[in-house]
Amino acid sequence: MIVATCLNPALDVTYSVAALQPGTSHRVRTVRRRPGGKGVNVASVLTQQAVPALVTGTVGGRIGDELIVGLDTAGIAHRFSPIAGTTRQTVTITSEDEATVLNEPGPIVTDSEWEAFTAVFAGLLDDAEIVTLSGSLPGGVRSSAYAELIGIAHQHDAVVILDCEGESLVEALHAGPDIVKINEHEAASSTGIETDSTKGVFAAAEELHVLGAVEVVITRGAAGVAARTRDGRFVGTAARTVNGNPTGAGDAFTAGLAASTAEGADWPTRLRRASAWAAAAVAMPTAGELDLQVATDHENRTTIEEIPK
Numbered sequence: 001m002i003v004a005t006c007l008n009p010a011l012d013v014t015y016s017v018a019a020l021q022p023g024t025s026h027r028v029r030t031v032r033r034r035p036g037g038k039g040v041n042v043a044s045v046l047t048q049q050a051v052p053a054l055v056t057g058t059v060g061g062r063i064g065d066e067l068i069v070g071l072d073t074a075g076i077a078h079r080f081s082p083i084a085g086t087t088r089q090t091v092t093i094t095s096e097d098e099a100t101v102l103n104e105p106g107p108i109v110t111d112s113e114w115e116a117f118t119a120v121f122a123g124l125l126d127d128a129e130i131v132t133l134s135g136s137l138p139g140g141v142r143s144s145a146y147a148e149l150i151g152i153a154h155q156h157d158a159v160v161i162l163d164c165e166g167e168s169l170v171e172a173l174h175a176g177p178d179i180v181k182i183n184e185h186e187a188a189s190s191t192g193i194e195t196d197s198t199k200g201v202f203a204a205a206e207e208l209h210v211l212g213a214v215e216v217v218i219t220r221g222a223a224g225v226a227a228r229t230r231d232g233r234f235v236g237t238a239a240r241t242v243n244g245n246p247t248g249a250g251d252a253f254t255a256g257l258a259a260s261t262a263e264g265a266d267w268p269t270r271l272r273r274a275s276a277w278a279a280a281a282v283a284m285p286t287a288g289e290l291d292l293q294v295a296t297d298h299e300n301r302t303t304i305e306e307i308p309k
């Protein structure tokens with residue numbers, strides 16, 4: 001089973017407007033509300049693809065209740081730990097092929113709530129081959145939170161895929177995450193290395209490896225993906241670009257990586273699957289869903305090339 005971790009879940013509200021113009025008022029064409037947060041999106045995509053998965057994290061308040069109802073309705077397995085604070089909302093405004101995202105910071109999680117969550121998390125790991133850790137931390141949770149969870153996951157022999165940024169990434173690297181999956185902007189800000197070229201992306205990946213990541217995958221949007229792995233260095237390029245809402249594409253990538261890693265696939269297959277699921281997420285109006293036709297097309301048409309050292 002794959003355990004997707006979402007410490008700071010959200011009720012994602014997506015508004016579509018004709019054209020977004022800051023400083024003016026807008027008539028919203030459609031409103032969509034669905035359970036979100038990066039780990040929820042990972043579990044949602046895996047469930048859609050019939051890969052056994054469960055999402056865990058902390059939830060609370062009226063919005064937390066709505067999120068849990070949404071997960072039940074969508075058939076996404078969950079085991080959240082309750083908190084007194086209220087789960088956040090995020091707002092995504094889509095217009096033509098642009099998405100503007102407003103992420104609330106989230107509730108405060110107390111030390112005792114964190115302890116209770118870590119007990120729930122550890123209890124889920126006997127059946128877990130893969131653990132994904134994605135997204136921002138709620139207030140009150142120390143920046144060492146992911147490092148702590150990696151330690152617990154490794155005690156249970158689970159493979160950890162980590163997708164976060166900033167201080168929590170820097171601290172998590174000391175705990176030796178198996179795979180760090182981040183985008184090129186996060187790679188640049190966490191290493192101080194420019195990532196606007198393939199050479200720069202691999203230099204950043206090497207630095208993240210030196211800092212503690214066993215393997216590193218850096219997504220580059222339309223420019224594809226680069227991976228520094230134990231089996232070599234690879235770049236992946238999609239045959240065509242998909243237009244749509246890119247919110248949640250990174251989470252679909254993580255889901256594809258987790259599913260193919262659980263299958264024991266080789267790196268080219270893992271990168272092809274993950275890239276295809278990311279493209280298939282862009283084709284859908286909200287995060288956490290895939291256009292299955294696009295997923296199949298892209299998996300067949302994404303090229304993976306090994307780059308000699």
Ligand SMILES: O=P(O)(O)OC[C@@]1(O)O[C@H](CO)[C@@H](O)[C@@H]1O
Pocket residue numbers: 008010012036037038041090101103134135136137247248249250251287
């Ligand atoms: O504030 P975070 O945790 O970094 O990001 C939260 C978020 O914007 O990311 C997802 C898309 O990746 C959305 O479903 C979600 O609400």
